Amino acid sequence: MMHADAVRALTSWTAAEADQEQLRGDYLAHLAEHQDGLWRSCRPAHLTASAAVVDPAAGRVLLTLHPKVGLWLQMGGHCEPGDETLAAAALREATEESGITGLRLLSGADGHPSPVKLDRHRVRCAGKDQPENTHLDVQYVAVAPAGARELISEESLDLRWFAYDELPELTDVSVRRLVDRARELTA
Template sequence: MTDRLHKDAVRALRSWNAPDLDQDLLRRDYLDHLRTREDGVWRSCRPAHITASALVVDVERGRVLLTLHPKVGRWLQLGGHCEPEDSTLAAAALREAVEESGIEAGLALFPADDPAPVRLDRHAVRCAGKDQPENTHLDVQYLVVAPAGAREQISEESLDLRWFGFDALPELTDGSVRELVARAQKLLG
């Protein structure tokens, strides 16, 4: 399994057409990381590792589902670390979306026929604990579409979970999330 997820991460990043130069430079950095680290998709990889996240969108109502992250204290997209059962990065992002949203049926990666990253974001975190040094998440962000009438249910991984209009994000929203929402709007038309 380990090798399969690593290979998929390389495939997904190699085939992704970054929307701008900064995103392409990040894409290349992620690929360099994976080239030098066979364990590069796992939480145990230090000082950096790949993560997968999902912006859950209700296209019909023009809104996104965000979580108030307990460690960060900001509204973020759903996501986290890759797990051994994940066969692809897209599958990891979808799993995280299901787990953290509580929406058990109907979430779908976008585009459905060939899910591709929407955006990349590199950020420092303390995912190993307060007494451990910071490491870096190399986040690969996907777009996930919620079915009509989807009902979220808060999980133990967040302080709150709410829908926000594309143009009505809360004050405590990370800048990278704002960029992700803008990119999603552009892709969805």
């Protein structure tokens, strides 16, 4: 069920840029080749789900200081067997890592929560004694309810709101592009 949903989500999503369209094609090819392509056990690559948690009224994004990577990132991670959809995985991760209930994912024209960006990156998620693999991250935007209060989880070294124009130095280009896209879509 989740595999079919991931194919539907990626097929119905319209990429805004040529590089994003290329990634979309690569992700769909990966899913066509791997029925287990959403699970951590799929090597050398698997899909992951993440979300930029934003407060559009205040012009800010909530980022987590990732303990393994040492960078400020959006909320996200691996799909789990209890997740029914890719969007549900992104929302679960965003809720768990932010401590905020009532998050709402942005929807596409079809009324379903829709990805806003894709990012492919190498990681060592199976342990430092294991080879690197590739995360095929499907990124969403989660809008926080008014007055939302974050609560740090054990998966984070720190958790903070940052103004869209004042992201910390320890962010990568992927996070900056995701925040720009979130800002554009929620303006």
